[in-house]
Amino acid sequence: xxxxxxxxxxxxxxxxxxxxxxxxxxxxxxxxxxxxxxxxxxxxxxxxxxxxxxxxxxxxxxxxxxxxxxxxxxxxxxxxxxxxxxxxxxxxxxxxxxxxxxxxxxxxxxxxxxxxxxxxxxxxxxxxxxxxxxxxxxxxxxxxxxxxxxxxxxxxxxxxxxxxxxxxxxxxxxxxxxxxxxxxxxxxxxxxxxxxxxxxxxxxxxxxxxxxxxxxxxxxxxxxxxxxxxxxxxxxxxxxxxxxxxx
Amino acid sequence: xxxxxxxxxxxxxxxxxxxxxxxxxxxxxxxxxxxxxxxxxxxxxxxxxxxxxxxxxxxxxxxxxxxxxxxxxxxxxxxxxxxxxxxxxxxxxxxxxxxxxxxxxxxxxxxxxxxxxxxxxxxxxxxxxxxxxxxxxxxxxxxxxxxxxxxxxxxxxxxxxxxxxxxxxxxxxxxxxxxxxxxxxxxxxxxxxxxxxxxxxxxxxxxxxxxxxxxxxxxxxxxxxxxxxxxxxxxxxxxxxxxxxxx
DNA sequence: AAGTGGTCTAGACCACCGA
DNA sequence: CGGTGGTCTAGACCACTTT
Numbered sequence: 265x266x267x268x269x270x271x272x273x274x275x276x277x278x279x280x281x282x283x284x285x286x287x288x289x290x291x292x293x294x295x296x297x298x299x300x301x302x303x304x305x306x307x308x309x310x311x312x313x314x315x316x317x318x319x320x321x322x323x324x325x326x327x328x329x330x331x332x333x334x335x336x337x338x339x340x341x342x343x344x345x346x347x348x349x350x351x352x353x354x355x356x357x358x359x360x361x362x363x364x365x366x367x368x369x370x371x372x373x374x375x376x377x378x379x380x381x382x383x384x385x386x387x388x389x390x391x392x393x394x395x396x397x398x399x400x401x402x403x404x405x406x407x408x409x410x411x412x413x414x415x416x417x418x419x420x421x422x423x424x425x426x427x428x429x430x431x432x433x434x435x436x437x438x439x440x441x442x443x444x445x446x447x448x449x450x451x452x453x454x455x456x457x458x459x460x461x462x463x464x465x466x467x468x469x470x471x472x473x474x475x476x477x478x479x480x481x482x483x484x485x486x487x488x489x490x491x492x493x494x495x496x497x498x499x500x501x502x503x504x505x506x507x508x509x510x511x
Numbered sequence: 512x513x514x515x516x517x518x519x520x521x522x523x524x525x526x527x528x529x530x531x532x533x534x535x536x537x538x539x540x541x542x543x544x545x546x547x548x549x550x551x552x553x554x555x556x557x558x559x560x561x562x563x564x565x566x567x568x569x570x571x572x573x574x575x576x577x578x579x580x581x582x583x584x585x586x587x588x589x590x591x592x593x594x595x596x597x598x599x600x601x602x603x604x605x606x607x608x609x610x611x612x613x614x615x616x617x618x619x620x621x622x623x624x625x626x627x628x629x630x631x632x633x634x635x636x637x638x639x640x641x642x643x644x645x646x647x648x649x650x651x652x653x654x655x656x657x658x659x660x661x662x663x664x665x666x667x668x669x670x671x672x673x674x675x676x677x678x679x680x681x682x683x684x685x686x687x688x689x690x691x692x693x694x695x696x697x698x699x700x701x702x703x704x705x706x707x708x709x710x711x712x713x714x715x716x717x718x719x720x721x722x723x724x725x726x727x728x729x730x731x732x733x734x735x736x737x738x739x740x741x742x743x744x745x746x747x748x749x750x751x752x753x754x755x756x757x758x
Numbered sequence: 759a760a761g762t763g764g765t766c767t768a769g770a771c772c773a774c775c776g777a
Numbered sequence: 778c779g780g781t782g783g784t785c786t787a788g789a790c791c792a793c794t795t796t
Binding site for chain 1: 579580581604605607697698699700701702703704705706707721723724725729746748752753754755756757758
Binding site for chain 2: 764765766767768773774775776
């Protein structure tokens with residue numbers, strides 16, 4: 265094919281989308297459908313190019329964009345893999361609380377409560393649910409560097425996680441979402457405030473009543489943009505801090 | 512040139528660097544030297560390619576990488592421009608405190624103090640300065656959405672900003688750094704904690720003594736990696752919140 | 759040696775901008 | 778209209794990994 269333009273690309277208007285964007289969309293959809301599991305290799309660039317009848321360069325551009333979005337991991341000489349939510353990824357992408365003197369580490373968990381119930385108004389708003397939708401609620405204390413660091417309350421749309429209560433609640437929730445339910449967390453927005461510890465929280469975290477705590481509210485979304493998790497954390501910052509890279 | 516390899520690229524070892532990375536490095540150095548001012552256009556891709564005797568595709572890859580790092584702004588049909596620190600960029604890249612109900616906005620400033628002095632031990636460590644180095648210190652209160660939002664203390668290496676005290680202290684410091692001193696802030700790391708307001712700060716911010724505040728410590732670095740600013744902010748979060756996008 | 763992603767080139771054409 | 782960046786292709790060769 266010598267002529268570049270005998271395709272979708274030359275639409276003079278209005279829904280023009282670059283070919284690589286279309287390729288990307290297609291691949292994202294296939295990953296979201298679970299066609300390739302987390303950690304699994306995609307076909308080679310040349311293979312995909314042949315299948316879709318586009319050039320390898322176009323496929324490469326789509327894969328590079330997906331890699332930049334952390335959807336894929338490329339390994340030279342080996343292949344291109346669907347990103348998995350192993351502890352390392354979750355630690356660096358999603359867990360921003362760090363011991364003051366030391367290195368980043370993954371927190372442990374002590375479960376306080378798991379329940380299912382009708383979504384509150386707030387939960388419906390944040391998670392974009394219908395009236396009467398049900399949610400799973402999790403409450404747990406997490407330890408870091410040998411002591412309690414935070415207490416977190418998590419709300420999940422029950423419809424996305426059937427049978428959730430019958431299993432264990434693992435330390436790394438996002439890993440479970442991905443492997444058991446095919447729900448891959450892609451991005452999260454966090455909102456931070458400073459608040460005072462009330463009596464219950466102070467006890468759970470072992471700090472004086474009224475101590476300043478960092479409150480983190482997170483909404484996590486999957487690859488296709490669905491709101492999947494609402495999480496509120498209350499964090500000690502006397503021995504820990506939250507890191508944020510501005511770039 | 513049909514043979515791809517008659518260049519630096521085919522070094523079998525050890526200091527192998529892709530051509531586009533070398534091009535990028537060169538261009539970054541020239542920008543850091545002030546060869547093109549913020550807001551100014553670079554030569555066209557073809558021009559740069561011809562000058563450096565590489566292909567346009569290689570130049571494009573270098574420019575794309577620099578654009579991803581927010582060093583450049585590309586505008587189709589017009590050219591490639593050195594990123595400037597206008598209020599919009601500073602607002603979205605560096606100012607993460609937002610009014611609770613409303614849209615992001617740029618804060619105003621009320622100057623409390625400007626002074627020059629010998630760097631403290633902390634300042635020397637954070638800003639990577641020699642013993643006896645001098646620093647400029649700025650203290651100001653910043654208003655957002657019609658009320659005091661934060662009080663910030665800033666330390667700058669005096670050597671980088673000669674004559675700083677003779678001029679005004681603008682609201683947008685990074686703009687001044689770029690245009691007057693050729694120092695372009697590229698990245699910043701922030702560390703967040705929750706603390707209690709002491710009497711002085713409580714007065715400045717108009718909150719009760721002991722109120723929880725968000726403390727933000729920032730180290731900002733220029734294009735070439737030099738630590739340029741150490742900033743500590745104490746923020747009200749009763750009407751504001753800090754946003755952090757995890758991706 | 760074979761297969762994968764990574765780099766580099768060359769050239770054609772499209773989309774956008776300003777004169 | 779001419780110039781700029783944006784897309785797409787095709788092909789050669791390099792670097793890395795596994796067999």
